[in-house]
Amino acid sequence: MDKRDYYDILGLQRGVAEGEIKRAYRKLAVQFHPDKNPGDQTAEEKFKEATEAYEILKDPQKRAAYDQYGHAAFSQGGGGGGFGGFDISDALRAFMRDFGGGGGGFGDIFDEMLGGGGGGRSRRGGPRKGHDLRITLPLTIEDIAAGVSKKLKIQRLVRCERCDGSGAEPGYTPEKCPTCHGAGEVRRVSRSFFGQFVSVSACPTCNGDGQIVIHKCSECRGEGVVSGVTTISVKIPAGVSAGNYIPVSGAGHIGSHGGPAGDAIVMIEEKPHDIFTRQGDDLICEIPISFSQAALGDQIAVPTLNGDHQLKIPPGAQSGKVFRLKNKGIPHLRGLGKGDQLVRLVVWTPTKLSAEEKVLFKKLSTMSGTQPPKADKSFFDKLRETLGV
Ligand SMILES: [Zn+2]
Ligand SMILES: [Zn+2]
Structure with a gap:
């Protein structure tokens, strides 16, 4: 496929002013930018083509060579410093280099291109x-x-x-950086046996912004x-x-x-919660009960997230017994349903006894039914069974 004429691509006549080239390219680049035409191969080709044309025509030396020899000036062996292998990332960089600072909103793409380990070029201060x-x-x-x-x-x-x-400061505008003339980057040309190398780095004066503020805003x-x-x-x-x-x-x-x-x-x-601790989507709480409640059984009010729940304690309930209140826990974040609330009984031992209470406890302690069984393996097996653990 023959290459199209660079001036035709940009819709320009030969001999136009440099500023016209920039303007025409910018218009096309914004129109066909991959960010605005995701997945559109034709747009990407047009973006690349326009950028290639711009890269040649904006450079006075390359433009002169092109005017004289056409595409032959840049083909292999044609001299003039080769312009092969122009891919989409080169095109995006070229566009961002010259137009990235104007609030074009393409900064993310630029970051991506460079974030992928892209070459030795330093970024300029785009959005x-x-x-x-x-x-x-x-x-x-x-x-x-x-x-x-x-x-x-x-x-x-x-x-x-x-x-x-x-x-x-209001009334003033940022001025074009005198070091890089607004390009945001500085080029160093070095010559070696293999040819001429151009290295590009961010402008030290403006940190790549391309412009500097002399009359600074008093607020910021x-x-x-x-x-x-x-x-x-x-x-x-x-x-x-x-x-x-x-x-x-x-x-x-x-x-x-x-x-x-x-x-x-x-x-x-x-x-942290005063009553509940969370375990996954289950809530755990401990409820103190008295000796008598544990021994005789009772009905007690247990706090839940939705008001009190009446819990029946069977006679002979052991300290540490766990009751499971279904669906009283935390809703599952994914999917339907809720966790449960686990209520653990703790038999509370009185710490201050009156004379009369002491007498009663002493009397109770002499009765065989109030004595715990021998603490052997069968006792603990049985205990675990009653606790439901
Ligand atoms: Zn600068
Ligand atoms: Zn300000």
């Missing part, structure tokens, strides 16, 4: 997504069991309103961002546990150079 913000949210067991919506006040970096994020001191307090609402589903987190998209710190905000990551913590 960048802001940092995520971590917030811990302590919840009561009641909140966790019911699910809850919370409003959270968070402190985060927001765009400075005084300068609208530019960092420049040129940073373009200030600390602000925002209220966000988070919906927490029933059944979450400590360590679960809920991302709130776009509620993190604002990005630099018009980049999107990061996310707020709400980390769930569990507050």
Whole structure:
């Protein structure tokens, strides 16, 4: 397939001004950018083609060679420094290098391309997504069991309103960096036996931004961002546990150079409960009962998450016996149903006895029915059976 004429690709006449080339390319690149045309091969080809044309025509030397020899100027052996193997990542980098700072919103793609270990080029200061913000949210067991919506006040970096994020005092605009002339990067050319090498690194004056702020905004001191307090609402589903987190998209710190905000990551913590401890989706509680209740049996009110539950204690209940109250626990986060509540009886021993009580206990202690059996293996086997453990 014959290569199309570079001027035709950009829809330009020969001899146009340099600025026209940039303008025409930008329009096409934005139209066919892969970010806007996901999965569209034709658009990707057009994006690559336009970028290749731009890369040649924007460079006065290459443009002169092309004007004179056409594509032959860049084919193998044609001299002029080869331009083969132009792939989509080269095209994306070229576009971001020259247009990334204008709030084009393609910063994420650029990050991805470079994040994949891409080459020796350093990034310039295009739009960048802001940092995520971590917030811990302590919840009561009641909140966790019911699910809850919370409003959270968070402190985060927001765009400075005084300068609208530019960092420049109102009335002034950021100026083109004198070191890199707005390119955001500096090139060093070195010659060796194998030819000419160009190394590119971020401009040290502007840190790759391409522009510098001389008259700094008095509010943000040129940073373009200030600390602000925002209220966000988070919906927490029933059944979450400590360590679960809920991302709130776009509620993190604002990005630099018009980049999107990061996310707020709400980390769930569990507050200790006076009565219940959690084991998975089961709740465990201990209920003290008296000697007499244990011996004679009784009906007692056991607290649950939904009010009291009347529990029947059979006569002769041992301390440590566990009752399972079905579906009185925490709802399962995934799937239907709930955990159970486990109630463990603890026979409470009185610590202060009146004279009369002492007499009664002494009298009881002489009766054979009140004595525990010998503590041997069969005793513990039997005990375990009664406790239900
Ligand atoms: Zn400001
Ligand atoms: Zn610079």
